[in-house]
Amino acid sequence: MRKHTLTVTVENRPGVLTRVTTLFRRRGYNIESLAVGETENPSISRITIMVMGDGKILEQVTKQLYKLVEVIKIVDITEERSVTRELVLIKIRADNNVRADIVQIVDIFRARIVDIGKNSLIIEVTGDSGKIDAIVESLKPFGVLELVRTGVIAMVRGEIK
């Protein structure tokens, strides 16, 4: 069992995301993360799905997805040289005493402070899941008030073969 990243190219129409997620639910596969958006071609959307499973499960997922009429292409990019990114917003408890420490962590991870409140900060981090998990761990001791993640998006490096 390991985490796989699938990029699923679909028709950009209402209901397509429901078809994809319903398939996962019905067949009992669990989605770890999901991100969806329009591509360079406005009639096509791309869904990036992270799913746990062995080779057999992935094969079934892929074959079942291909049966959806509005699914155009599926690529498992787990083994490809690819760029994966996720964006996270973290609201953290931060009074004057600890702000300097937090800024230091933010600098180390090349994150950004995007809002300052009286007793809190919002930090924006972009990166792969490893980096994000690391900064979240480092910030936890200060008190995480709110956290939201976009889900992973991914792209294979180099020109399209």
Next chain:
Amino acid sequence: MQLKGAEILLRCLQEEGVDTVFGYPGGAVLPIYDALFESSIRHILVRHEQGAAHAADGYARATGKVGVCIATSGPGATNLVTGIATANMDSIPLVCFTGQVGTSLIGRDAFQEADITGITLPITKHNYLVERTEDVARTVKEAFYIARTNRPGPVVVDLPKDVMERSIDYKAGDAEINLRGYRVMKGYNSGQVITAVELIKNAKRPVIYAGGGVISSDAAGELRELAQKRKIPVTTTLMGMGAIPGNSYLNLGMLGMHGTRYANYAIGEADLLIAAGVRFDDRVTGKIETFAPHARVIHIDIDAAEIGKNVDADVPIVGQVKEVLQAINQRLEAVEQYWEWHQTIDRWKKEFPLRYGPSCEGRIMPQSVIEKICELTQGETIITTEVGQNQMWAAQYYKFKHARTFLTSGGLGTMGYGFPAAIGAKIGRPDMPVIDIAGDGSIQMNIQELATAVQYRLPVIICILNNQFLGMVRQWQGLFYGGRYSYTDVSHQPDFVKLAEAYGAVGIRVTREEELEAALQQALRETERPVILDILVEREADVYPMVPPGSSLSHMLGGDEI
């Protein structure tokens, strides 16, 4: 030419070659019914929308064409759901048109509004909500294309009332299919075919395991050729009945839970399994780890997702069963062989035939009813079934001669399927007698369609194997729940003879073995009216042999001695 959406719809149906639809009118489909009023398309008025879906399904199975049904929005559409799910599980091509409230009302919980595309999403091959009259022609074309190609299945097209009312400028033949995510599977991997041929040539104990895919791709001829060329015994699934003649010496009958002992033993001993158009369903395999333990597996199916889903194939071949079998046949010469294998099988056939004991109550044995029907019709009939014991006995004791003559809800197991399916089959194949083998429980689930059969003068025969029980559930209660017959006694039931007569059909009660043949012959002579044969059978007869759920095929109950 200025045409309303509803008129465009009917023109498109005609372009698809549709001459018959099954349906039930209602508020949201008024424009469609107004257009049907003067159309040359024949509309069969059912008495419940579920009947329309099953009748369209029976029509499709019997003819090989796409079945079409129409229902109104809301409850009309939801009443189709069981029929759609039935077709989906058995891969039957249907296009179901549902009315929908006007586009401006969608999402506002309007009167008779139901989100039918949402509801049917997991039980259709694909579905559409048509939002513009301009999209009607293309959508209909795509719906039929999707329903009948690759692995067939049901497609729902939801049609809002205003989309059907509005007129637009329409030119026939302008609509084009636009499906970049859907490719029709052509050809096959010829390297795999060569590997399969080598395995067949070297096999000592091969078995063909044939399923519904053989029927739906019209490959019974190719399958019989392969079996005869190499003298390979054939076992069929419930859905594969008719793939090989029931009286052929190569026929092993059905395998699985209520399969013959010799079919299941053959699977246990086989060194090669040629699985054609099958999906290794749990009712077939029993305990999957011990299924065909000594066999290499050649798995031929149009649906790549079926290959490796339940059982790993040594030689997976994705393609039309018909095309693949043709390719295999071309590379094989006819031989006389497997005499040892045939000897073993013949011994099993002699030792463990299908058999049943005499009645304990002096009643007719249900199995003998099927044998009698078989004797009188000689395979030249279409048999439909309800679900339960009636279905299993029909599969075990009727010797099917042709493909598309056994219509049964295999996957979903829908009680109430058989009678409306028989109506659809009779309309599609008026040249064939059509007999619904029913139970007294199942038949009551769509009994209202008697009015339909009487109205259209359809001489469909319903044989109720009346044991006043929900027999299959009672059988399981007897075997696995200590004989506690919880709510399976349905002896409080209508007088089926009077019921038939009340509808204007013929009703005949059969209580003694001697009356059976004359009653069946009278029913078969009827040309204008449906007939109910209320046959009082042994109340507690069980279906044997039986593989208990979750057990290996080699572990069978009953059928060795009675």
